[in-house]
Amino acid sequence: MLNSIDVENMVRGALKRMTAYTPVDPAEVLSGRAQVPAGQTAKLDGNENPYGCSPRVQKALAKFRDYNRYPDPDQREVRKALAKYTGMKSDSIVAGAGSDDLIDIILRLFIEPGDKVINCPPTFGMYPFCTEIAGGEVVKVPRKADFSLGLPAIKKAVDAETRVIFVASPNNPSGNQASESEIKELLALDLIVVVDEAYVEFSGNSLIQLVPHYANLIVLRTFSKWAGIAGLRAGYGVCPINIVPYLMKIKQPYNINMAAYVAILESLADLGYLQKTVRAMVEERDVLYNGLREFNWLKPFPSVANFILCAVQGRGARDVYLGLQKKGIFIRYFETSELKDYIRISVGRPQDTIRVIAALRDM
Numbered sequence: 001m002l003n004s005i006d007v008e009n010m011v012r013g014a015l016k017r018m019t020a021y022t023p024v025d026p027a028e029v030l031s032g033r034a035q036v037p038a039g040q041t042a043k044l045d046g047n048e049n050p051y052g053c054s055p056r057v058q059k060a061l062a063k064f065r066d067y068n069r070y071p072d073p074d075q076r077e078v079r080k081a082l083a084k085y086t087g088m089k090s091d092s093i094v095a096g097a098g099s100d101d102l103i104d105i106i107l108r109l110f111i112e113p114g115d116k117v118i119n120c121p122p123t124f125g126m127y128p129f130c131t132e133i134a135g136g137e138v139v140k141v142p143r144k145a146d147f148s149l150g151l152p153a154i155k156k157a158v159d160a161e162t163r164v165i166f167v168a169s170p171n172n173p174s175g176n177q178a179s180e181s182e183i184k185e186l187l188a189l190d191l192i193v194v195v196d197e198a199y200v201e202f203s204g205n206s207l208i209q210l211v212p213h214y215a216n217l218i219v220l221r222t223f224s225k226w227a228g229i230a231g232l233r234a235g236y237g238v239c240p241i242n243i244v245p246y247l248m249k250i251k252q253p254y255n256i257n258m259a260a261y262v263a264i265l266e267s268l269a270d271l272g273y274l275q276k277t278v279r280a281m282v283e284e285r286d287v288l289y290n291g292l293r294e295f296n297w298l299k300p301f302p303s304v305a306n307f308i309l310c311a312v313q314g315r316g317a318r319d320v321y322l323g324l325q326k327k328g329i330f331i332r333y334f335e336t337s338e339l340k341d342y343i344r345i346s347v348g349r350p351q352d353t354i355r356v357i358a359a360l361r362d363m
């Protein structure tokens with residue numbers, strides 16, 4: 001060191017104190033940890049599409065020649081294709097590097113330091129994570145025992161500093177959805193209501209049609225789950241039209257990279273194929289749910305998404321997670337007080353379900 005400036009001391013205090021987000025590890029890290037060869041693992045921890053992306057995406061990415069060029073900062077073609085897919089106007093759509101990117105820019109748009117964001121745990125960890133980075137204050141209003149929203153408690157928690165509420169529907173990790181009437185009650189509050197429909201293709205029950213009718217509703221979607229391109233980072237938000245120019249202004253100009261751009265367009269041109277894989281996962285969700293119900297020490301919760309949350313009773317949920325990991329089966333365990341007695345298993349292929357159930361029987 002040629003000098004001794006204490007740069008660590010310059011890090012924003014709130015960011016020093018905040019808890020890090022716990023992401024899922026890549027398959028090769030997991031297989032190394034379990035000492036099970038990569039081809040012989042079952043990755044059921046990230047709610048990904050086990051069938052992969054559309055073959056048209058693979059082909060188009062290999063054929064594409066313009067990776068040396070910057071992608072369109074106005075996302076023209078992508079927004080047009082998304083408008084056709086969603087039935088919404090293209091000037092109400094903003095695309096991002098995953099819906100995570102949208103969560104981040106929405107909070108940067110609306111949150112001044114000290115403003116409040118309502119989070120209803122257990123839910124997706126990106127909402128409190130991005131709130132804290134934006135300098136906002138997270139107000140926790142826990143869900144009820146059946147994981148539905150605590151509406152009276154939410155209303156009570158709202159005050160003059162509250163700006164945004166996030167509701168994942170279907171919710172991760174519980175797999176249940178909020179009703180239209182619940183969302184309408186939230187829309188009547190003086191807040192931005194962000195309904196995160198990351199798993200809507202598995203539930204078939206969207207509230208996106210409400211967006212043109214409410215000044216404060218944003219619906220988020222992603223290509224990570226149903227379209228099998230989590231690794232390319234592609235998501236979007238359908239927003240009130242007067243908010244879109246601000247989101248477009250503050251997003252990173254080239255937030256949709258060229259590969260994601262190509263993959264979004266090709267996925268939307270191959271809906272028949274992708275819907276087949278979605279149907280396979282929806283059918284497999286029932287097989288997995290019924291399989292899990294055979295264990296008297298597991299209580300799976302009904303899910304309309306592509307994962308199932310289970311309460312583990314009479315033994316440690318973490319031990320179950322570690323026991324499966326040793327066999328090369330990777331599921332999700334959350335180190336939080338609300339979820340310490342639960343595991344979440346993503347819906348995989350039929351062979352993955354057979355493997356999980358057999359491994360659970362051995363425990």
Ligand SMILES: Cc1ncc(COP(=O)(O)O)c(C=O)c1O
Binds near residue numbers: 098222230
């Ligand atoms: C509810 C919810 N929203 C958003 C995301 C993130 O999606 P993306 O990959 O598009 O950033 C996830 C991923 O797990 C999720 O569960």
